[in-house]
Amino acid sequence: QVRLDPHDPSVAEDLFAFFFYGSLAALVFSFLPLIEFEVAPTVADWLGFAPWLLLVSVGFLIPVMWGIYWGSRRVDPGRLGILLQLEALVGIGSAALFAGEPFGWTQALGAALVISAGFLEVIGNR
Numbered sequence: 001q002v003r004l005d006p007h008d009p010s011v012a013e014d015l016f017a018f019f020f021y022g023s024l025a026a027l028v029f030s031f032l033p034l035i036e037f038e039v040a041p042t043v044a045d046w047l048g049f050a051p052w053l054l055l056v057s058v059g060f061l062i063p064v065m066w067g068i069y070w071g072s073r074r075v076d077p078g079r080l081g082i083l084l085q086l087e088a089l090v091g092i093g094s095a096a097l098f099a100g101e102p103f104g105w106t107q108a109l110g111a112a113l114v115i116s117a118g119f120l121e122v123i124g125n126r
Contacts, residue, residue: 011069018065019057082121085114 009017030041072080089111096103 008073011066011073014069015062015065018069019062079121082118086118088114 068084075083092103092107092111095101096107
């Protein structure tokens with residue numbers, strides 16, 4: 001069990017900082033097409049994708065990040081790292097499914113190793 005320090009920032013503060021600075025970085029990156037297209041995004045462009053951005057943020061990103069920040073305070077770092085490696089499995093699966101990337105025995109073996117490492121860490125350290 002990980003001890004929680006009362007002086008650590010709250011999950012809400014961590015989440016706010018993550019999204020605030022992430023939004024600033026996204027704003028900077030949104031002007032990168034200026035180099036290629038020599039045209040800045042218009043207000044209509046921003047208003048066009050703002051509802052989708054809000055929907056994805058409120059409906060998916062904020063709950064997921066809240067869970068990760070909340071859980072990371074209660075799980076030891078080694079176990080958390082292995083559990084978060086499951087993201088690789090989702091990446092492999094979605095790449096094979098949506099992008100037509102190859103999925104052969106080497107990818108299956110890698111996915112099995114990630115899953116087994118996660119299970120061994122969780123089951124072995126009760």
